[in-house]
Amino acid sequence: NSTKKPPPNPSPLRTAKFFQANMRILVTGGAGFIGSHLVDRLMQNEKNEVIVVDNYFTGSKDNLKQWIGHPRFELIRHDVTETLLVEVDQIYHLACPASPIFYKYNPVKTIKTNVIGTLNMLGLAKRVGARILLTSTSEVYGDPLVHPQDESYWGNVNPIGVRSCYDEGKRVAETLMFDYHRQHGIEIRIARIFNTYGPRMNIDDGRVVDGLIRLMEGNSTGPINIGNPGEFTMLELAENVKELINPEVKIIHVENTPDDPRQRKPVITKAKEELGWEPTITLREGLPRMEEDFRKRLGIPRSA
Ligand code: NAD
Ligand code: UDP
Numbered sequence: 001n002s003t004k005k006p007p008p009n010p011s012p013l014r015t016a017k018f019f020q021a022n023m024r025i026l027v028t029g030g031a032g033f034i035g036s037h038l039v040d041r042l043m044q045n046e047k048n049e050v051i052v053v054d055n056y057f058t059g060s061k062d063n064l065k066q067w068i069g070h071p072r073f074e075l076i077r078h079d080v081t082e083t084l085l086v087e088v089d090q091i092y093h094l095a096c097p098a099s100p101i102f103y104k105y106n107p108v109k110t111i112k113t114n115v116i117g118t119l120n121m122l123g124l125a126k127r128v129g130a131r132i133l134l135t136s137t138s139e140v141y142g143d144p145l146v147h148p149q150d151e152s153y154w155g156n157v158n159p160i161g162v163r164s165c166y167d168e169g170k171r172v173a174e175t176l177m178f179d180y181h182r183q184h185g186i187e188i189r190i191a192r193i194f195n196t197y198g199p200r201m202n203i204d205d206g207r208v209v210d211g212l213i214r215l216m217e218g219n220s221t222g223p224i225n226i227g228n229p230g231e232f233t234m235l236e237l238a239e240n241v242k243e244l245i246n247p248e249v250k251i252i253h254v255e256n257t258p259d260d261p262r263q264r265k266p267v268i269t270k271a272k273e274e275l276g277w278e279p280t281i282t283l284r285e286g287l288p289r290m291e292e293d294f295r296k297r298l299g300i301p302r303s304a
Helices: 012-018 033-043 107-128 164-184 203-217 234-244 269-275 283-298
Strands: 023-028 048-054 073-077 090-093 131-137 188-193 224-226
Touching: 023 033, 023 107, 033 048, 033 203, 090 107, 090 203, 107 131, 107 164, 131 164, 131 203, 164 188, 188 203, 203 224, 203 269, 224 269, 234 283
Parallel strands: 023 048, 023 090, 048 073, 090 131, 131 188, 188 224
Antiparallel strands: none
């Protein structure tokens, strides 16, 4: 199995660490929504030391406040488009703005983060012999011409649109991952995450994070879809919000943004079979939890 091939030149540091119980884990973008939940999970294991690098573009130190000062935790302000020198065994590479408002804000920076950032993390993985996991996205399928989407679908992405900095950026990031794997024997893992919501946002009670850890620890390179196959239209979503959260709320129809995918639904057979992973929270269970968290953070009491 080529995924188990050792890197060509394991560094002495890596070889030395091999005999220690502790796992030193780098999480890029660890101050963000998914990253901070991942850090919570990783820190629960006393054998793990966790290093987070983040430039705080969309993330916040507040998401990690429970770990600041912990002896097994380190937080570094750093932009992944710059070279990074740390010694680690595993890299969870999440750094990248994930929501359209933010990734369209500075599209050139988004491309740099996806391409140069991933190149740097792969260079780091190569130097220290670390295994690296990329959080890719369902956006690599673009506005899909097949439905639902399994991992063998190549996608339908506009290369020159306003979303391309993110969609094509992630596609190149996946390409880089596989090229480093084939050319340098780097151990890679790729998750294609579908839209995730919840408190902080609470992401399916941390289920997405479980999926990422299972992928990192397992033998499959991926790509593997991580998402909820429960499908609903935007109107159904709005009607659910109206019914569950505020019946007074008015639904307003607006123009779609350019290149927005019209319909998407993951096939998660691979995640079920290879990772033993599947989502457990339905939309109707998840929405009230998210409402609760938003109310807390915005200081809006339930009666308001
Ligand atoms: P997020 O915006 O909350 O987190 C991203 C983090 O990366 C933030 O803390 C941000 O400050 C940091 N960051 C951005 N650019 C950086 C840079 N150049 N250098 C260092 N840090 C940088 O987003 P999220 O929802 O937690 O997404 C995490 C990852 O998962 C992303 O790679 C995203 O593409 C992927 N993903 C998320 C979803 C989703 O629904 N949330 C879906 C598909 C894929
Ligand atoms: N890199 C890094 N940290 C490291 C090793 C490499 O950030 O510990 C960066 C390095 O700056 C380079 C990129 O990763 O731009 C790719 O490194 P690689 O060794 O694969 O390519 P090369 O440096 O030979 O072009």
